[in-house]
Amino acid sequence: MxxxxxxxxxxxxxxxxxxxxxxxxxxxxxxxxxxxxxxxxxxxxxxxxxxxxxxxxxxxxxxxxxxxxxxxxxxxxxxxxxxxxxxxxxxxxxxxxxxxxxxxxxxxxxxxxxxxxxxxxxxxxxxxxxxxxRAKAPDELAKLRAAGKIVDDAFAELLTVIRAGQTELEVQATLQGMVAARGGKPTFCQVAAGPAGAEPHHQNDDRPLTKGDVVVIDFGCEVEGYQADITRTIGVQEVSDRAREVYDVVYRAHMAGRNAIRAGVTGGHVDHATRQVIEDAGFGKFFNHRTGHGIGRRVHEAPEIGPGSGDVLMPGDCFSVEPGIYLPLELGVRIENIVSATTEGHECLNAEPSPILITIS
Missing domain, CATH: 3.40.350.10 (Creatinase/prolidase N-terminal domain)
Incomplete structure (x- = not known):
């Protein structure tokens, strides 16, 4: 006990x-x-x-x-x-x-x-x-950092091998193998290419990655009972100016949300910061979920980082910041990092996302 x-x-x-x-x-x-x-x-x-x-x-x-x-x-x-x-x-x-x-x-x-x-x-x-x-002890934070590093490193390696023509299921298998090779227990992995990226809960299939696709990759792992959860969005070969515009808006929304974090503010305050950027850019109706969720022993736990959330952030709260824009039958973009609230702001438990849309060959 x-x-x-x-x-x-x-x-x-x-x-x-x-x-x-x-x-x-x-x-x-x-x-x-x-x-x-x-x-x-x-x-x-x-x-x-x-x-x-x-x-x-x-x-x-x-x-x-x-x-x-x-x-x-x-x-x-x-x-x-x-x-x-x-x-x-x-x-x-x-x-x-x-x-x-x-x-x-x-x-x-x-x-x-x-x-x-x-x-x-x-x-x-x-x-x-x-x-x-909610408030994670030092040993819990250490496990969350370790899990975060595994998914960061696995994604960095994936970028060296992922290519057009590979299917969503093939990318999933490759990425989860990279996670396991680093000592993480693979949990979930979503690879949503092209129009499927507009489905936040897409089920991977055998559709190949195709020139012009925007691909949303959301995956995680478990380390000693603690979870990682990260989302990155990439392009395949040549992508449209619209795709780059949407990515830029989501990136700015992600950073605005993180800049709003500190112990003492509410989850609703952080959600408003991300949502305002997307609304100001004219994409408000295409951001159809909360900004984030708590994480720890489970992938989804308290606090709630969503519209109207009254959960007051405390030091050690760990949660995702993951705004997204989903254009039906066209594309989706989401960027997600895990952070831990502090009295001065936050600690980011993942590597920084790219400020521009990365493309693969």
Whole structure:
């Protein structure tokens, strides 16, 4: 059990008025205990109370693994038994009526738990555990930097070998091999060429890169449980003046967003800075997503860097800055770096993007 993280979660519980936090996400259970196990069809929940030792309700199948990770108060259940009644008894023993659950709680488990606990008030734990996970400790920042360097170096190598005629899937395989060769665990990789670049969630296919294409490459990796996420946009051979114009606008929006970052401002403030550049250039309706998202143990976590976000940035917050412009059936451009907020501004955890559209042969 990580006692420092536990103490911070319990302090936050007191601040927001929660008696218990019930966690089923393997990422969050691991964050507190080092035991990377979560719920699935069989119910598992780590429950933290404002004081004292957390309790783990888990299938008997995983009891031994949990004990090896130093979890002391374990309540295993066997198939045919009612784990929700078991957790209800533990909540009642601590007089815990205000129960926060993580966002990943399966509906079937939460509904069953609510049935067993009619006197409890349930809420989301995002204002507790997610909040505590935001400010990264020095060792966490080191892992994020290491992951960022791997994707930076892999992309730099990719530029030496990527050519017209290669397919999106071939580029994906090459890039993920470069990530793995550097010790990173490949996670996701999107290669969206030509008109597909206007689809932020494009699925790679066997379309070859073609002269004039603008190609959006969004990929990541994992290092010791921490994530990297980067997006670069390149051109294939000769590209249009319009493509270069769009790239210039996105680059300026990216830098405007970063220049707006410092601890104490809101995520909405940063989003406004990027969005204003794109709107002023006449492309506002083609920027159809938030500026960024938090990152750490998961690719997407708090804080929210989007329109109207009231999340106040704190030192150690790590998040993406990734404005984009997507012209349907024509092209897309996105530039993404990961940053960490500081009292004076931010630390960039990736290499700087090119201020002009790079082209390949």
């Amino acid at each position: 990580n006692q420092d993280r536990l103490a911070r979660v319990q302090a936050r519980m007191a601040e927001v008025g929660v008696d218990a936090v019930a966690l089923t996400s393997p990422v969050k259970v691991d964050y507190l205990t080092g035991f990377a196990e979560g719920t699935y069809e069989r119910f598992l929940s780590l429950t933290v109370f404002r004081e004292g030792t957390p309790v783990l309700v888990c299938p008997a199948l995983t009891e031994n693994q949990a004990r090896r990770h130093g979890i002391e108060d374990i309540h295993p259940w066997r198939d045919g038994e009612n784990p929700y009644a078991l957790l209800h008894g533990l909540l009642a023993k601590r007089s815990a009526l205000r129960v926060a659950v993580d966002d990943e709680y399966w509906a079937k488990h939460l509904l069953a738990l609510q049935h067993e606990c009619p006197g409890c008030h349930f809420s989301l734990a995002s204002d507790v555990v997610d909040y505590v996970m």
